[in-house]
Amino acid sequence: MLAGGHPHDRWVVDTAADGSLVPRGNPARCADITQIMLSRIITFLKSDSMFNETMRVWFSAVCSLSFYGMCRINEVL
Numbered sequence: 001m002l003a004g005g006h007p008h009d010r011w012v013v014d015t016a017a018d019g020s021l022v023p024r025g026n027p028a029r030c031a032d033i034t035q036i037m038l039s040r041i042i043t044f045l046k047s048d049s050m051f052n053e054t055m056r057v058w059f060s061a062v063c064s065l066s067f068y069g070m071c072r073i074n075e076v077l
Contacts, residue, residue: 035067041063042060042063044062
């Protein structure tokens with residue numbers, strides 16, 4: 001079983017013992033953005049001087065809530 005759920009509703013690419021990449025799961029049910037990508041976006045927003053503090057907080061909140069919503073919808077579908 002993959003971390004975070006059942007293998008039939010998650011999409012990951014594992015590395016086999018010989019080093020080859022092995023796709024697992026159902027790509028039709030995968031999230032459009034991963035948690036790692038979300039954390040990179042938030043880290044970029046914190047380090048970029050073009051965004052003011054209000055925009056950083058707002059964008060981080062919207063990204064996080066959107067990611068949470070996608071995960072919940074993915075479980076229902």
